[in-house]
Protein backbone atom coordinates (compact mmCIF):
# COMPACT_ATOMS: atom_id res chain seq x y z
CA UNK A 284 0.00 0.00 0.00
CA UNK A 285 1.18 3.49 -0.78
CA UNK A 286 2.19 5.60 2.23
CA UNK A 287 2.39 8.88 0.31
CA UNK A 288 0.10 11.46 1.91
CA UNK A 289 -2.75 12.10 -0.47
CA UNK A 290 -6.25 13.44 -0.94
CA UNK A 291 -9.51 11.88 0.23
CA UNK A 292 -10.38 10.38 -3.17
CA UNK A 293 -6.96 8.77 -3.56
CA UNK A 294 -7.01 7.42 -0.01
CA UNK A 295 -10.49 5.90 -0.45
CA UNK A 296 -9.66 4.27 -3.78
CA UNK A 297 -6.42 2.71 -2.51
CA UNK A 298 -7.34 2.03 1.13
CA UNK A 299 -6.60 -1.59 2.08
CA UNK A 300 -5.49 -2.68 -1.37
CA UNK A 301 -3.24 -5.76 -1.59
CA UNK A 302 0.38 -5.51 -2.72
CA UNK A 303 0.71 -5.66 -6.52
CA UNK A 304 1.55 -9.21 -7.54
CA UNK A 305 1.57 -10.56 -11.11
CA UNK A 306 -1.47 -12.75 -11.70
CA UNK A 307 -3.18 -11.73 -8.45
CA UNK A 308 -6.51 -9.89 -8.57
CA UNK A 309 -6.22 -6.10 -8.73
CA UNK A 310 -8.66 -5.69 -5.84
CA UNK A 311 -9.24 -7.86 -2.74
CA UNK A 312 -11.63 -10.76 -3.33
CA UNK A 313 -14.01 -12.25 -0.76
CA UNK A 314 -12.74 -15.32 1.09
CA UNK A 315 -15.72 -17.25 2.43
CA UNK A 316 -13.88 -20.12 4.15
CA UNK A 317 -14.94 -21.40 7.58
CA UNK A 318 -12.00 -23.78 8.32
CA UNK A 319 -8.53 -23.48 6.76
CA UNK A 320 -5.77 -26.07 6.34
CA UNK A 321 -3.89 -25.87 9.63
CA UNK A 322 -0.27 -24.77 9.75
CA UNK A 323 1.62 -21.72 10.89
CA UNK A 324 -0.50 -19.19 8.93
CA UNK A 325 -2.77 -16.45 10.27
CA UNK A 326 -6.03 -18.14 9.35
CA UNK A 327 -7.42 -21.30 10.93
CA UNK A 328 -11.16 -20.73 11.55
CA UNK A 329 -13.50 -18.09 10.13
CA UNK A 330 -14.95 -16.81 13.42
CA UNK A 331 -11.46 -15.78 14.60
CA UNK A 332 -9.79 -14.35 11.49
CA UNK A 333 -10.54 -13.70 7.83
CA UNK A 334 -8.44 -12.09 5.07
CA UNK A 335 -11.42 -10.09 3.74
CA UNK A 336 -11.90 -8.54 7.19
CA UNK A 337 -8.20 -7.72 7.34
CA UNK A 338 -8.37 -5.85 4.02
CA UNK A 339 -11.33 -3.72 5.16
CA UNK A 340 -9.81 -3.22 8.63
CA UNK A 341 -6.62 -2.01 7.03
CA UNK A 342 -8.67 0.36 4.82
CA UNK A 343 -10.83 1.84 7.57
CA UNK A 344 -7.93 1.87 10.04
CA UNK A 345 -5.82 3.89 7.60
CA UNK A 346 -8.64 6.45 7.27
CA UNK A 347 -9.49 6.58 11.01
CA UNK A 348 -5.81 6.64 12.04
CA UNK A 349 -5.80 3.53 14.25
CA UNK A 350 -6.41 -0.22 14.37
CA UNK A 351 -9.86 -1.25 13.20
CA UNK A 352 -12.06 -4.21 14.20
CA UNK A 353 -15.07 -4.87 11.94
CA UNK A 354 -18.40 -6.25 13.18
CA UNK A 355 -21.63 -7.59 11.76
CA UNK A 356 -23.46 -4.27 12.41
CA UNK A 357 -22.98 -0.90 14.04
CA UNK A 358 -24.86 -2.11 17.12
CA UNK A 359 -22.57 -5.17 17.31
CA UNK A 360 -19.61 -2.75 17.49
CA UNK A 361 -21.26 -0.48 20.09
CA UNK A 362 -22.50 -3.33 22.28
CA UNK A 363 -19.08 -5.03 22.11
CA UNK A 364 -17.42 -1.82 23.31
CA UNK A 365 -19.92 -1.55 26.19
CA UNK A 366 -19.41 -5.19 27.19
CA UNK A 367 -15.63 -4.92 27.01
CA UNK A 368 -15.24 -1.67 28.95
CA UNK A 369 -17.99 -1.73 31.63
CA UNK A 370 -17.90 -3.54 34.97
CA UNK A 371 -20.69 -3.98 37.54
CA UNK A 372 -21.71 -0.68 39.13
CA UNK A 373 -19.85 1.52 36.61
CA UNK A 374 -21.11 4.88 35.42
CA UNK A 375 -21.56 5.19 31.65
CA UNK A 376 -22.39 8.44 29.88
CA UNK A 377 -24.47 8.20 26.70
CA UNK A 378 -26.08 10.91 24.55
CA UNK A 379 -29.72 11.56 25.42
CA UNK A 380 -30.31 12.52 21.77
CA UNK A 381 -28.12 9.95 20.01
CA UNK A 382 -28.89 6.61 18.39
CA UNK A 383 -31.73 5.17 20.54
CA UNK A 384 -30.58 1.54 20.65
CA UNK A 385 -27.36 2.38 22.51
CA UNK A 386 -29.47 3.57 25.47
CA UNK A 387 -31.92 0.69 25.10
CA UNK A 388 -29.08 -1.86 25.07
CA UNK A 389 -27.68 -0.61 28.38
CA UNK A 390 -31.14 -0.40 29.99
CA UNK A 391 -32.62 -3.64 28.75
CA UNK A 392 -29.72 -5.96 28.04
CA UNK A 393 -27.05 -4.98 30.59
CA UNK A 394 -29.32 -4.57 33.61
CA UNK A 395 -27.51 -7.35 35.48
CA UNK A 396 -24.47 -5.03 35.78
CA UNK A 397 -26.44 -2.39 37.71
CA UNK A 398 -24.85 0.39 35.68
CA UNK A 399 -25.39 4.05 36.45
CA UNK A 400 -26.60 5.30 33.04
CA UNK A 401 -26.17 9.05 32.72
CA UNK A 402 -27.75 10.72 29.67
CA UNK A 403 -26.27 14.00 28.47
CA UNK A 404 -27.51 16.02 25.49
CA UNK A 405 -24.89 16.35 22.75
CA UNK A 406 -25.19 20.14 22.80
CA UNK A 407 -24.78 20.38 26.62
CA UNK A 408 -22.41 22.94 28.06
CA UNK A 409 -20.01 20.10 28.93
CA UNK A 410 -18.17 20.33 32.25
CA UNK A 411 -16.63 17.94 34.82
CA UNK A 412 -20.03 17.20 36.40
CA UNK A 413 -21.20 15.44 33.22
CA UNK A 414 -18.37 12.89 33.30
CA UNK A 415 -17.77 12.60 37.07
CA UNK A 416 -16.98 9.04 38.13
CA UNK A 417 -17.55 7.65 34.62
CA UNK A 418 -15.76 4.61 33.21
CA UNK A 419 -16.89 5.27 29.64
CA UNK A 420 -18.21 8.39 27.92
CA UNK A 421 -19.79 7.86 24.50
CA UNK A 422 -20.68 10.88 22.38
CA UNK A 423 -22.25 11.00 18.97
CA UNK A 424 -21.34 14.06 16.93
CA UNK A 425 -23.08 15.11 14.76
CA UNK A 426 -25.89 13.42 16.69
CA UNK A 427 -28.55 11.35 15.07
CA UNK A 428 -31.18 12.62 14.29
CA UNK A 429 -30.82 16.14 15.82
CA UNK A 430 -27.45 16.99 14.18
CA UNK A 431 -26.11 18.74 17.26
CA UNK A 432 -22.36 18.58 17.82
CA UNK A 433 -20.02 18.61 20.81
CA UNK A 434 -16.37 19.60 21.06
CA UNK A 435 -14.55 16.24 20.98
CA UNK A 436 -11.20 17.62 22.22
CA UNK A 437 -12.87 19.39 25.16
CA UNK A 438 -14.91 16.31 26.17
CA UNK A 439 -11.78 14.13 25.81
CA UNK A 440 -9.95 16.37 28.26
CA UNK A 441 -12.83 16.22 30.77
CA UNK A 442 -13.18 12.43 30.41
CA UNK A 443 -9.45 11.79 30.76
CA UNK A 444 -9.23 13.96 33.89
CA UNK A 445 -11.77 11.51 35.42
CA UNK A 446 -9.90 8.46 34.15
CA UNK A 447 -12.74 7.69 31.72
CA UNK A 448 -12.43 6.45 28.14
CA UNK A 449 -13.96 8.63 25.43
CA UNK A 450 -15.70 6.84 22.56
CA UNK A 451 -17.10 8.75 19.58
CA UNK A 452 -19.86 7.37 17.36
CA UNK A 453 -18.57 8.68 14.02
CA UNK A 454 -21.33 7.21 11.84
CA UNK A 455 -22.73 10.50 10.57
CA UNK A 456 -19.36 12.16 9.93
CA UNK A 457 -17.42 9.13 8.52
CA UNK A 458 -13.59 9.18 8.71
CA UNK A 459 -13.50 11.68 5.86
CA UNK A 460 -15.64 14.10 7.86
CA UNK A 461 -13.94 13.83 11.23
CA UNK A 462 -11.00 12.09 12.92
CA UNK A 463 -11.98 11.59 16.59
CA UNK A 464 -8.70 9.82 17.52
CA UNK A 465 -6.70 12.85 16.34
CA UNK A 466 -8.99 15.03 18.49
CA UNK A 467 -8.21 13.01 21.63
CA UNK A 468 -10.87 10.26 21.66
CA UNK A 469 -9.76 6.76 22.73
CA UNK A 470 -11.97 4.80 20.38
CA UNK A 471 -14.22 5.34 17.37
CA UNK A 472 -17.39 3.30 16.88
CA UNK A 473 -19.49 3.48 13.74
CA UNK A 474 -22.26 1.95 11.73
CA UNK A 475 -20.81 1.38 8.26
CA UNK A 476 -24.28 0.37 7.15
CA UNK A 477 -24.70 4.09 6.40
CA UNK A 478 -22.45 6.34 4.29
CA UNK A 479 -19.26 4.30 4.53
CA UNK A 480 -20.74 1.36 2.59
CA UNK A 481 -23.19 3.70 0.96
CA UNK A 482 -25.33 1.42 -1.21
CA UNK A 483 -28.09 0.34 1.22
CA UNK A 484 -27.26 -3.33 0.73
CA UNK A 485 -24.94 -4.11 3.65
CA UNK A 486 -25.02 -4.13 7.46
CA UNK A 487 -21.61 -3.55 9.01
CA UNK A 488 -19.90 -1.74 11.89
CA UNK A 489 -16.46 -1.11 13.31
CA UNK A 490 -14.35 0.13 16.19
CA UNK A 491 -10.97 1.85 15.73
CA UNK A 492 -8.48 2.58 18.49
CA UNK A 493 -4.77 3.21 19.13
CA UNK A 494 -5.02 1.58 22.58
CA UNK A 495 -3.38 -1.82 22.04
CA UNK A 496 -4.83 -3.36 25.21
CA UNK A 497 -8.36 -2.28 24.28
CA UNK A 498 -7.80 -3.52 20.71
CA UNK A 499 -6.79 -6.97 21.95
CA UNK A 500 -9.86 -7.21 24.20
CA UNK A 501 -12.18 -6.11 21.38
CA UNK A 502 -10.71 -8.70 19.00
CA UNK A 503 -10.91 -11.48 21.59
CA UNK A 504 -14.49 -10.56 22.52
CA UNK A 505 -15.56 -10.58 18.86
CA UNK A 506 -14.18 -14.09 18.41
CA UNK A 507 -15.88 -15.31 21.59
CA UNK A 508 -19.24 -13.58 21.09
CA UNK A 509 -19.31 -14.37 17.37
CA UNK A 510 -20.53 -10.89 16.32
CA UNK A 511 -18.54 -11.27 13.11
CA UNK A 512 -19.41 -9.81 9.71
CA UNK A 513 -19.94 -12.10 6.74
CA UNK A 514 -17.02 -11.97 4.29
CA UNK A 515 -19.33 -11.08 1.40
CA UNK A 516 -20.76 -8.10 3.31
CA UNK A 517 -17.25 -7.09 4.31
CA UNK A 518 -16.15 -7.17 0.69
CA UNK A 519 -19.20 -5.16 -0.45
CA UNK A 520 -18.43 -2.53 2.21
CA UNK A 521 -14.83 -2.33 0.98
CA UNK A 522 -16.03 -1.91 -2.59
CA UNK A 523 -18.42 0.85 -1.47
CA UNK A 524 -15.71 2.63 0.51
CA UNK A 525 -13.77 3.24 -2.71
CA UNK A 526 -16.31 5.89 -3.78
CA UNK A 527 -16.93 7.46 -0.35
CA UNK A 528 -15.24 10.73 -1.31
CA UNK A 529 -17.28 11.06 -4.51
CA UNK A 530 -20.55 10.16 -2.81
CA UNK A 531 -20.03 12.47 0.19
CA UNK A 532 -19.13 15.33 -2.11
CA UNK A 533 -22.39 14.97 -4.06
CA UNK A 534 -24.45 14.36 -0.91
CA UNK A 535 -23.08 17.51 0.73
CA UNK A 536 -23.73 19.45 -2.48
CA UNK A 537 -27.33 18.23 -2.39
CA UNK A 538 -27.66 19.06 1.32
CA UNK A 539 -26.40 22.61 0.70
CA UNK A 540 -28.86 23.05 -2.21
CA UNK A 541 -31.75 21.66 -0.19
CA UNK A 542 -30.83 23.82 2.81
CA UNK A 543 -30.99 26.93 0.60
CA UNK A 544 -34.34 25.82 -0.87
CA UNK A 545 -35.94 24.98 2.50
CA UNK A 546 -34.45 27.70 4.73
CA UNK A 547 -37.35 30.14 4.17
CA UNK A 548 -39.99 27.60 3.14
CA UNK A 549 -43.32 28.34 4.88
CA UNK A 550 -43.97 24.66 5.74
CA UNK A 551 -40.49 23.90 7.11
CA UNK A 552 -39.41 24.56 10.72
CA UNK A 553 -36.23 23.80 12.64
CA UNK A 554 -34.09 23.10 9.57
CA UNK A 555 -30.68 21.76 10.63
CA UNK A 556 -27.49 21.05 8.69
CA UNK A 557 -24.14 21.53 10.48
CA UNK A 558 -22.53 22.60 7.20
CA UNK A 559 -24.63 25.78 7.03
CA UNK A 560 -23.00 28.92 8.44
CA UNK A 561 -26.28 29.83 10.18
CA UNK A 562 -26.66 26.43 11.92
CA UNK A 563 -26.12 26.52 15.71
CA UNK A 564 -23.75 23.53 15.41
CA UNK A 565 -21.61 25.18 12.75
CA UNK A 566 -19.06 27.08 14.89
CA UNK A 567 -17.95 23.89 16.70
CA UNK A 568 -18.44 21.64 13.65
CA UNK A 569 -16.19 23.90 11.57
CA UNK A 570 -13.32 23.60 14.04
CA UNK A 571 -13.28 19.79 14.20
CA UNK A 572 -14.87 18.52 10.99
CA UNK A 573 -12.99 18.23 7.71
CA UNK A 574 -16.17 18.30 5.60
CA UNK A 575 -19.93 17.95 6.02
CA UNK A 576 -22.29 15.19 5.02
CA UNK A 577 -25.65 14.89 3.33
CA UNK A 578 -28.05 14.51 6.27
CA UNK A 579 -30.47 17.30 7.24
CA UNK A 580 -33.36 17.37 9.67
CA UNK A 581 -36.46 19.55 9.64
CA UNK A 582 -39.98 19.60 10.97
CA UNK A 583 -43.29 19.52 9.13
CA UNK A 584 -46.64 20.25 10.79
CA UNK A 585 -47.56 16.71 11.90
CA UNK A 586 -47.08 12.98 11.37
CA UNK A 587 -49.75 13.11 8.63
CA UNK A 588 -47.93 15.97 6.90
CA UNK A 589 -44.74 13.87 6.79
CA UNK A 590 -46.67 10.90 5.37
CA UNK A 591 -48.17 13.20 2.71
CA UNK A 592 -44.74 14.59 1.83
CA UNK A 593 -43.10 11.16 1.55
CA UNK A 594 -46.03 9.85 -0.49
CA UNK A 595 -45.76 12.73 -2.96
CA UNK A 596 -41.96 12.71 -3.40
CA UNK A 597 -40.71 10.61 -6.32
CA UNK A 598 -36.97 10.71 -5.65
CA UNK A 599 -37.15 10.34 -1.85
CA UNK A 600 -37.69 6.83 -0.51
CA UNK A 601 -39.49 6.44 2.81
CA UNK A 602 -36.78 4.40 4.51
CA UNK A 603 -34.98 4.40 7.84
CA UNK A 604 -31.29 4.64 7.15
CA UNK A 605 -29.03 7.32 5.74
CA UNK A 606 -25.89 7.88 3.73
CA UNK A 607 -26.93 5.79 0.70
CA UNK A 608 -26.85 6.58 -3.03
CA UNK A 609 -30.63 7.03 -2.97
CA UNK A 610 -32.22 9.97 -1.18
CA UNK A 611 -34.40 8.79 1.67
CA UNK A 612 -36.22 10.17 4.68
CA UNK A 613 -38.07 8.99 7.75
CA UNK A 614 -40.14 10.37 10.59
CA UNK A 615 -38.06 9.76 13.70
CA UNK A 616 -40.79 9.85 16.37
CA UNK A 617 -42.14 6.55 14.99
CA UNK A 618 -38.99 4.84 16.35
CA UNK A 619 -39.29 6.37 19.81
CA UNK A 620 -36.69 9.12 19.36
CA UNK A 621 -37.50 11.94 21.82
CA UNK A 622 -38.32 14.42 19.03
CA UNK A 623 -41.43 16.26 17.72
CA UNK A 624 -43.99 14.13 15.81
CA UNK A 625 -43.27 15.87 12.50
CA UNK A 626 -39.45 15.69 12.63
CA UNK A 627 -37.95 14.34 9.41
CA UNK A 628 -34.41 13.04 9.00
CA UNK A 629 -33.55 13.59 5.35
CA UNK A 630 -30.61 11.80 3.77
CA UNK A 631 -29.49 13.33 0.50
CA UNK A 632 -28.41 10.76 -2.06
CA UNK A 633 -26.33 11.20 -5.20
CA UNK A 634 -29.07 12.46 -7.54
CA UNK A 635 -28.52 15.79 -9.31
CA UNK A 636 -29.16 18.79 -7.02
CA UNK A 637 -31.66 20.42 -9.43
CA UNK A 638 -33.71 17.21 -9.67
CA UNK A 639 -33.71 16.58 -5.93
CA UNK A 640 -34.62 20.16 -4.98
CA UNK A 641 -37.39 20.28 -7.60
CA UNK A 642 -38.85 16.98 -6.37
CA UNK A 643 -38.80 18.05 -2.70
CA UNK A 644 -40.38 21.43 -3.44
CA UNK A 645 -43.06 19.76 -5.57
CA UNK A 646 -43.81 17.21 -2.82
CA UNK A 647 -44.14 20.03 -0.27
CA UNK A 648 -46.72 21.75 -2.52
CA UNK A 649 -48.73 18.54 -3.05
Ligand SMILES: *Cc1c(COP(=O)(O)O)cnc(C)c1O
Pocket residue numbers: 356357358359382423427452454455473474475476477486487488
Ligand atom coordinates in the same frame (compact mmCIF):
# COMPACT_ATOMS: atom_id res chain seq x y z
C1 LIG B 1 -27.52 3.21 12.37
C2 LIG B 1 -26.71 3.68 13.52
C3 LIG B 1 -26.22 2.79 14.47
C4 LIG B 1 -26.53 1.31 14.41
O1 LIG B 1 -25.98 0.72 13.29
P1 LIG B 1 -26.50 -0.67 12.65
O2 LIG B 1 -25.51 -0.92 11.58
O3 LIG B 1 -27.89 -0.42 12.17
O4 LIG B 1 -26.47 -1.68 13.75
C5 LIG B 1 -25.43 3.30 15.49
N1 LIG B 1 -25.16 4.60 15.59
C6 LIG B 1 -25.63 5.50 14.70
C7 LIG B 1 -25.30 6.94 14.85
C8 LIG B 1 -26.42 5.07 13.64
O5 LIG B 1 -26.90 5.95 12.77
